[in-house]
Amino acid sequence: MDRYAVIGHPIGHSKSPLIHSAFAQATGQALTYTAIEAPLDGFAATVDRFRADGGRGVNVTVPFKLDACAYATDLADSARAAGAANALKFDGSRCLAENFDGVGLVRDIVHNLAQAVRGRRVLLLGAGGATRGALLPLLEQAPALLFVANRTVGKAQALVQEFVGRGASAAVLAGGGYGDLGNAAFDVVINATSASLGQERPPVPASAWQADGLAYDMVYGKGLTPFLQDAQAAGVRHLADGVGMLVEQAAEAFAWWRGVRPATADVIRRIHVPLN
Numbered sequence: 592m593d594r595y596a597v598i599g600h601p602i603g604h605s606k607s608p609l610i611h612s613a614f615a616q617a618t619g620q621a622l623t624y625t626a627i628e629a630p631l632d633g634f635a636a637t638v639d640r641f642r643a644d645g646g647r648g649v650n651v652t653v654p655f656k657l658d659a660c661a662y663a664t665d666l667a668d669s670a671r672a673a674g675a676a677n678a679l680k681f682d683g684s685r686c687l688a689e690n691f692d693g694v695g696l697v698r699d700i701v702h703n704l705a706q707a708v709r710g711r712r713v714l715l716l717g718a719g720g721a722t723r724g725a726l727l728p729l730l731e732q733a734p735a736l737l738f739v740a741n742r743t744v745g746k747a748q749a750l751v752q753e754f755v756g757r758g759a760s761a762a763v764l765a766g767g768g769y770g771d772l773g774n775a776a777f778d779v780v781i782n783a784t785s786a787s788l789g790q791e792r793p794p795v796p797a798s799a800w801q802a803d804g805l806a807y808d809m810v811y812g813k814g815l816t817p818f819l820q821d822a823q824a825a826g827v828r829h830l831a832d833g834v835g836m837l838v839e840q841a842a843e844a845f846a847w848w849r850g851v852r853p854a855t856a857d858v859i860r861r862i863h864v865p866l867n
């Protein structure tokens with residue numbers, strides 16, 4: 592049977608085995624999917640061993656997404672732009688790398704949540720790996736404005752410089768600190784900071800929220816995070832966490848490996864934790 596796995600450290604929390612097993616069952620694909628914890632200094636050796644044992648591909652999670660990029664022989668645009676990969680496919684001596692996090696995010700917002708990005712004003716909070724992965728897929732949707740705000744202002748500015756001119760031509764990209772947001776309002780506010788993991792909140796100004804907009808926290812399984820609480824208190828009607836993004840990036844990887852795209856709605860429902 593074809594073997595796949597997710598590699599991370601720690602990995603006990605990973606929902607990927609459950610998601611991919613459900614996909615395999617639903618699509619009739621014969622495969623096994625396990626979770627592997629690699630030592631912090633042993634990503635490449637762990638992947639080498641998995642390949643030697645007949646592994647066909649892996650998902651890669653924290654903290655190895657940069658190592659995965661360095662390991663691969665062939666980088667897709669998504670991985671090159673993000674400087675990080677979350678999926679690898681083995682083809683003889685070649686190792687192909689993709690980053691499906693951003694496309695999973697966009698698919699969740701546009702398809703599952705039925706919220707347009709095209710022509711709208713989008714605020715992306717954070718300037719770490721998740722923001723890097725999200726930038727190109729968001730720009731390809733041609734938002735009217737994509738503003739990247741980060742606590743460390745220079746990081747947001749440098750990141751934006753890397754992506755200027757990428758994506759759809761109509762998209763305007765800018766970046767800075769939370770203080771640079773002024774009174775601007777946004778239709779879609781995406782929290783790509785890790786603040787919610789520590790029950791902290793990014794300092795979004797009250798004027799940034801729109802009642803008919805979307806507040807999206809990439810963190811999942813944490814219920815109503817401080818970020819989502821702020822959005823709710825400001826009257827934002829559409830609130831979502833990142834569980835749909837997680838399942839959609841998994842579906843992209845599954846389709847890339849197996850040539851068949853699984854349906855995602857049932858799996859999202861199964862692992863979704865109510866927001867309140």
Ligand code: NDP
Nearest residue numbers: 717718719720721742743783784785786791809833836837
């Ligand atoms: P990184 O560590 O690369 O970046 C973290 C970012 O959060 C930095 O920009 C940092 O700012 C900012 N930050 C951290 N704490 C605070 C705070 N208290 N207030 C304001 N900003 C803060 O993390 P990732 O980009 O890899 O991940 C970000 C989040 O996205 C994680 O919570 C992760 O779980 C989630 N994620 C979800 C996925 C999904 O499938 N749903 C996929 C990938 C990620 P500074 O630069 O100033 O330090």
